Amino acid sequence: MNFFNSLSRSKEPVAPLEAGHVRMYTCGPTVYNFAHIGNFRAYTFEDILRRAIQFNGCKVTQVMNLTDVDDKTIRGANAAGVSLQTFTAPFVQAFFDDLKTLNIQPAEVYPAATDHIPEMIALVQRLFEKNLAYQSDDGSVYFSVSRLPQYGRLAHLDREHLRVGARVADDEYEKEGYGDFALWKAYESSDGAVVWDSPWGRGRPGWHLECSAMAMKYLGDTFDIHTGGIDNLFPHHENEIAQTEGATGKPFVNLWMHCAHLRVNGEKMSKSLGNFFTLRDLIAKGYTGREIRYVLINGHYRQPLNFTFDALSAARSSLARIDECVDALTELAASQKGVDASNACLAEFTTAVNDDLNIPEAFAALFALVRESNVALSQGAVKPQDAAAILGVFDKMDTVLGLVRFGRMQKEEGVPVEIQTLVEARAVARATKQWAESDRLRDLLASKGWEVRDGKEGQKVKSLK
Ligand code: AMP
Numbered sequence: 301m302n303f304f305n306s307l308s309r310s311k312e313p314v315a316p317l318e319a320g321h322v323r324m325y326t327c328g329p330t331v332y333n334f335a336h337i338g339n340f341r342a343y344t345f346e347d348i349l350r351r352a353i354q355f356n357g358c359k360v361t362q363v364m365n366l367t368d369v370d371d372k373t374i375r376g377a378n379a380a381g382v383s384l385q386t387f388t389a390p391f392v393q394a395f396f397d398d399l400k401t402l403n404i405q406p407a408e409v410y411p412a413a414t415d416h417i418p419e420m421i422a423l424v425q426r427l428f429e430k431n432l433a434y435q436s437d438d439g440s441v442y443f444s445v446s447r448l449p450q451y452g453r454l455a456h457l458d459r460e461h462l463r464v465g466a467r468v469a470d471d472e473y474e475k476e477g478y479g480d481f482a483l484w485k486a487y488e489s490s491d492g493a494v495v496w497d498s499p500w501g502r503g504r505p506g507w508h509l510e511c512s513a514m515a516m517k518y519l520g521d522t523f524d525i526h527t528g529g530i531d532n533l534f535p536h537h538e539n540e541i542a543q544t545e546g547a548t549g550k551p552f553v554n555l556w557m558h559c560a561h562l563r564v565n566g567e568k569m570s571k572s573l574g575n576f577f578t579l580r581d582l583i584a585k586g587y588t589g590r591e592i593r594y595v596l597i598n599g600h601y602r603q604p605l606n607f608t609f610d611a612l613s614a615a616r617s618s619l620a621r622i623d624e625c626v627d628a629l630t631e632l633a634a635s636q637k638g639v640d641a642s643n644a645c646l647a648e649f650t651t652a653v654n655d656d657l658n659i660p661e662a663f664a665a666l667f668a669l670v671r672e673s674n675v676a677l678s679q680g681a682v683k684p685q686d687a688a689a690i691l692g693v694f695d696k697m698d699t700v701l702g703l704v705r706f707g708r709m710q711k712e713e714g715v716p717v718e719i720q721t722l723v724e725a726r727a728v729a730r731a732t733k734q735w736a737e738s739d740r741l742r743d744l745l746a747s748k749g750w751e752v753r754d755g756k757e758g759q760k761v762k763s764l765k
């Protein structure tokens with residue numbers, strides 16, 4: 301496996317600190333709203349990364365934090381007139397439901413920032429001891445970037461323009477305005493009831509501090525991979541490096557990986573621009589989690605991806621092509637034991653995945669297998685044991701893609717596409733516990749003359765006519 305390291309700006313082989321075990325940290329959601337599909341581009345990229353590492357026989361320990369205290373969550377809770385916890389809890393649950401809808405494998409640990417305030421305070425204390433932190437007149441504590449020689453390495457900042465002592469209190473800011481950043485923010489009346497005691501007075505942690513403290517707690521002073529969307533690279537990840545390396549004197553992370561943005565009409569999809577769709581918006585329009593996953597993973601992660609509804613329609617037909625082929629092979633392979641077939645397509649697939657997650661090439665290998673299988677099937681040239689072996693290759697590929705087998709129902713004889721689509725939308729509604737939506741789809745199916753039953757192996761539909 302060779303992955304592009306944002307730190308060295310080159311592809312590097314993955315060499316985990318512990319052989320056969322990759323430890324990785326991924327910046328998780330700020331739980332002040334439903335995540336949009338731009339956020340899910342980052343989470344599906346990280347899911348593919350995790351699956352690709354497992355595909356190569358390595359164990360993965362992934363930590364994904366939940367940012368449940370920052371400028372945005374505090375603003376939201378105070379606007380709603382409820383406690384921070386009451387405000388964030390439903391968005392945390394929604395996030396976990398959405399991960400299931402997209403077949404994203406769960407991380408091993410989901411630490412919430414508000415459960416780790418003592419660790420954050422301890423980290424700031426260490427930075428004081430190293431003379432890297434200072435308290436300003438307003439009571440907030442800042443990191444002094446001019447005192448850490450490696451500050452700016454990840455983002456390639458020009459240190460000559462560093463304005464010594466200039467400070468930024470906000471969690472997010474531009475490269476041009478960089479300066480000392482807040483580790484601990486002194487209490488302000490706009491914080492409402494969100495406040496903790498610290499040796500420097502009442503206040504709350506800065507966003508960057510949260511990730512450093514939680515990453516170190518669960519993964520150690522140094523670990524293998526840290527990921528996020530490209531917008532996290534500066535200032536968030538630069539500041540994480542500063543805090544952790546400043547405190548420990550050791551390298552923080554060996555490999556930094558960032559995905560490019562999901563865009564709409566050439567602009568980053570974001571809450572602030574208002575050009576976003578949540579996963580729920582698209583499910584309500586009748587698209588399945590499987591189709592959305594297809595669109596989100598079908599591009600190189602370091603290239604911007606433009607979101608369009610045409611891409612969702614194209615995903616529907618591409619998935620139908622895979623399904624038809626897999627169904628024909630399954631029929632043929634029924635009750636036969638497969639043989640181990642080394643397959644040129646699998647080799648191409650593996651090479652593509654291991655070359656910095658080249659998923660477009662990996663899909664090309666998968667569709668080559670679809671094409672070749674279809675030709676052989678139409679000529680009656682596939683023996684049952686060959687069919688089983690080919691299906692084995694699809695399954696192996698699917699450990700990385702999470703698409704082929706996910707969210708599918710057994711195709712019933714003579715079930716029209718329209719009915720299949722409704723049944724699959726209902727599967728998503730059920731997986732995300734949207735019971736009212738699930739009932740609505742059941743009624744809609746009934747009105748079209750189809751009965752749906754829920755069994756152990758998923759849903760079965762029967763014509764009522
Ligand atoms: P946030 O909840 O804003 O902290 O973002 C969560 C994750 O989504 C971070 O890794 C961001 O970098 C990522 N992200 C936000 N917007 C986009 C986008 N349009 N495309 C890809 N990733 C994004």
Ligand code: ZN
Binds near residue numbers: 511536
């Ligand atoms: Zn983070």
